[in-house]
Amino acid sequence: MNYQVSEIRKDFPLLDKSFHDKPLHYLDSAVSGQMPLSVIERIRQYEMHEHTNVHRGVSTLSQEATDHFEAARTNVAKFLNTASSKEIVWTRGTTESINLVAQTWGRQNIKQGDEICLTEMEHHANIVPWQMLAESVGASLKIIPVDDRGELCLEELSKVLSPKTKLLALTHVSNVLGTINPIKQIISMAKQQIPSLTVLVDGAQAVAHIPVDVRDLDVDFYVFSGHKLSGPTGIGILYGREALLEAMPPWHGGGNMILSVSWNKTTYMASPGKFEAGTPPIAAAIGLGEAINYLSKLDFKEVHAHEQKLLKRASEGLKKIPGLRILGESSEKVSVISFVVEGVHPHDLGTLLDHEGIVIRAGHHCAQPLMERYKVPATTRASLAYYNNEADVDALIESTRKSVEMFHG
Amino acid sequence: MGNPREIYQQVILEHNKKPRNFGKIDDCTHQAEGHNPLCGDQLHLTLIVKDEVIQDIQFEGHGCAIDVSSASLMTTAVKGKKVEEALKLIHGFRALVRGEWSLSKHGELGKLVVFEGVKDLPVRVKCAVLPWATLQSALNGSSIASTE
Numbered sequence: 354m355n356y357q358v359s360e361i362r363k364d365f366p367l368l369d370k371s372f373h374d375k376p377l378h379y380l381d382s383a384v385s386g387q388m389p390l391s392v393i394e395r396i397r398q399y400e401m402h403e404h405t406n407v408h409r410g411v412s413t414l415s416q417e418a419t420d421h422f423e424a425a426r427t428n429v430a431k432f433l434n435t436a437s438s439k440e441i442v443w444t445r446g447t448t449e450s451i452n453l454v455a456q457t458w459g460r461q462n463i464k465q466g467d468e469i470c471l472t473e474m475e476h477h478a479n480i481v482p483w484q485m486l487a488e489s490v491g492a493s494l495k496i497i498p499v500d501d502r503g504e505l506c507l508e509e510l511s512k513v514l515s516p517k518t519k520l521l522a523l524t525h526v527s528n529v530l531g532t533i534n535p536i537k538q539i540i541s542m543a544k545q546q547i548p549s550l551t552v553l554v555d556g557a558q559a560v561a562h563i564p565v566d567v568r569d570l571d572v573d574f575y576v577f578s579g580h581k582l583s584g585p586t587g588i589g590i591l592y593g594r595e596a597l598l599e600a601m602p603p604w605h606g607g608g609n610m611i612l613s614v615s616w617n618k619t620t621y622m623a624s625p626g627k628f629e630a631g632t633p634p635i636a637a638a639i640g641l642g643e644a645i646n647y648l649s650k651l652d653f654k655e656v657h658a659h660e661q662k663l664l665k666r667a668s669e670g671l672k673k674i675p676g677l678r679i680l681g682e683s684s685e686k687v688s689v690i691s692f693v694v695e696g697v698h699p700h701d702l703g704t705l706l707d708h709e710g711i712v713i714r715a716g717h718h719c720a721q722p723l724m725e726r727y728k729v730p731a732t733t734r735a736s737l738a739y740y741n742n743e744a745d746v747d748a749l750i751e752s753t754r755k756s757v758e759m760f761h762g
Numbered sequence: 763m764g765n766p767r768e769i770y771q772q773v774i775l776e777h778n779k780k781p782r783n784f785g786k787i788d789d790c791t792h793q794a795e796g797h798n799p800l801c802g803d804q805l806h807l808t809l810i811v812k813d814e815v816i817q818d819i820q821f822e823g824h825g826c827a828i829d830v831s832s833a834s835l836m837t838t839a840v841k842g843k844k845v846e847e848a849l850k851l852i853h854g855f856r857a858l859v860r861g862e863w864s865l866s867k868h869g870e871l872g873k874l875v876v877f878e879g880v881k882d883l884p885v886r887v888k889c890a891v892l893p894w895a896t897l898q899s900a901l902n903g904s905s906i907a908s909t910e
């Protein structure tokens with residue numbers, strides 16, 4: 354295989370660090386992906402030589418910043434294979450994108466008695482905004498259950514959907530189980546049953562692992578965060594079909610999103626401008642564009658094979674530890690492994706691993722209903738990225754084994 | 763930062779495996795719920811306080827070893843003690859896990875000193891404190907405690 358992870362690792366300064374005098378093993382990319390130097394340098398370049406505001410009049414500096422900012426939008430549009438870059442709205446992240454849709458499209462289209470269909474494996478970001486909307490308009494939530502392997506019970510889909518269902522909002526990849534949901538198939542089944550259905554997909558955990566083509570998926574809204582894609586924090590994406598975005602009312606009001614303002618009547622820009630009130634995080638948007646450039650240079654098939662190899666090694670090694678159980682054993686999953694150990698609380702394990710230089714996440718992963726489903730208060734989760742190597746995986750297995758031994762005594 | 767392996771001493775591991783006073787007093791006079799929203803730890807304390815003395819105390823809930831052993835050791839430490847003494851222990855314990863404890867100011871803490879090492883694990887201080895914050899709420903007559 355050509356994939357040279359040792360070369361790729363050179364692009365990530367943080368991976369070279371030591372922690373508590375031990376080499377750092379960053380196994381927490383589902384929380385946030387590390388940025389390659391080219392992204393960090395691009396942001397620095399903007400801040401040192403190009404910093405100003407966008408969409409501000411006649412200065413050459415502002416025009417150039419606007420060009421870079423819009424070029425980054427075009428990059429995102431290509432990355433998702435949208436019909437036009439007008440379908441890409443900048444937001445602060447996945448959470449804000451979902452809230453934007455809930456508060457604009459949702460308020461316009463979801464009425465008393467209507468139903469919103471979610472799944473049992475959603476992140477709080479794709480639950481709470483819908484609960485808030487449902488509560489305020491008198492709609493209700495319907496939930497597609499998850500089976501013991503961590504896959505959606507697709508046979509339930511047709512029963513959960515009803516003529517009252519206005520929206521299906523679901524995650525592409527589970528941040529806890531790693532499950533890759535068969536989004537294309539689900540969308541096609543759901544729209545066959547209810548042609549007027551709108552579908553929103555939370556791509557936060559998908560974009561770093563699988564190629565996304567929104568037109569092939571036939572999805573109406575697709576959302577993700579820059580920082581899960583080796584980009585900076587504070588920037589995210591809302592993709593929406595152009596016709597849908599055009600029909601939606603604006604959300605935040607202010608500068609940038611208007612055509613003209615007077616006491617009698619204010620008119621708004623066309624989308625995406627209509628949804629981008631105020632000064633955006635310009636450097637972050639340009640940084641995300643650069644992250645996409647970086648990832649586009651990697652061979653996706655090789656990345657996939659590399660991640661799957663690490664996933665297999667980690668799963669097999671961890672399973673040998675007495676009392677350890679992996680949550681999420683879907684046949685289609687990304688390199689995310691959640692596990693629980695009999696008699697060892699994830700936070701204690703997290704503290705012990707942290708001391709060995711191993712960065713993982715322990716907790717409910719903002720998916721409390723899913724924790725309830727599996728009757729666990731929390732899990733330990735290791736998430737592997739294209740820059741992880743076998744040494745990272747082996748350190749995880751060995752330190753987990755040692756820590757569990759101490760507890761089991 | 764200290765080595766967490768030293769903090770997870772025998773006493774803590776043992777109390778985590780076999781927590782003392784685990785359960786619920788149905789005819790309690792005082793009770794409180796403790797939450798650590800960051801990690802989802804939950805604790806329910808029930809007490810019988812008569813004549814300013816903690817006659818009985820039990821806890822239930824789920825949490826990490828530091829939280830559970832702290833609750834377990836706390837119940838054994840305050841059972842039979844005067845409310846006033848328990849409040850003093852609460853202050854002493856908080857000072858201990860923050861690295862601010864002194865004998866002259868806070869008095870003896872007995873077995874509780876096994877938690878001293880928590881001061882070197884800043885992210886875990888809240889776990890150790892949760893049972894004590896919950897006890898304080900129960901004794902003050904408020905029924906909810908949160909570490910946030």
Ligand SMILES: Cc1ncc(COP(=O)(O)O)c(C=O)c1O
Nearest residue numbers: 446447448476478528557558578
């Ligand atoms: C599946 C999923 N959805 C939504 C989010 C929220 O992303 P953000 O906090 O960047 O808005 C996350 C982040 O952990 C996630 O994993």
